[in-house]
Amino acid sequence: MNNTNRRDSVNRLAAFGKELVMGGRELDDGAVFAGSLAQPQLFTVIFDRHYRSVYAYLSRRVGRAVADDLAAETFVRAFERRSAYDRSAGRALPWLLGIATNLLAHHRRSEARRLRALAALGTPEAEERFADRAEGRVDAAATRASLVRGLQELDDYDREALLLYAWADLRYEEVAAVLGIPVGTVRSRLNRARRKLRASLEAITAENVVRLPTRDADSA
Secondary structure (H helix, E strand, O other): OOHHHHHHHHHHHHOOOOOOEEOOEEOOHHHHHHHHOOOHHHHHHHHHHHHHHHHHHHHHHHOHHHHHHHHHHHHHHHHHOHHHOOOOOOOOHHHHHHHHHHHHHHHHHHHHHHHHHHHHHOOHHHHHHHHHHHHOOOOOOOOHHHHHHHHHOOOHHHHHHHHHHHHOOOOHHHHHHHHOOOHHHHHHHHHHHHHHHHHHHHHHHHHOOOOOOOHHHHHO
């Protein structure tokens, strides 16, 4: 499916209307998926609820231009596979991000370029939020370039778990659902990623410390 067809498909889904309710009660994601098998127009509810989150995560990973296409493709594939959705899974965002993550696998070669672009173009708010959520004890004043360099040094699997947690705002259980791994493995990957990123940032910070002359040296 080319880019134009993907966008057209998403636009058709979005055009079905606003979020629907049944008997005065808002449908949960599982009920929406179940209903969409007989009434495809119901899928617009899933689109309305989760498109922004999926797009926001993708845009941070690969930039806005590519994110447009990947987000569209994510929802087209989700619509096509809606019969396979586990209706007991709660909110659909982790399942959708699982599709998006698989699509991202085809763009691995652009990951390093995107991380370098983040160093130059990323917003301070995004950096501060990442530092707060992913690191905690790491100095929030660390430069964006240092953060990107630290991310580049992480193992792909560890970085994926960390970015899903920090940027997609998922719980451990939801990260596990996206990646198809046990929660314990998520915890291990996050702990390892935090430890490596912290050590990397501390090392980079130490390298950039400007040593001031002592008073003795001044008086001499």
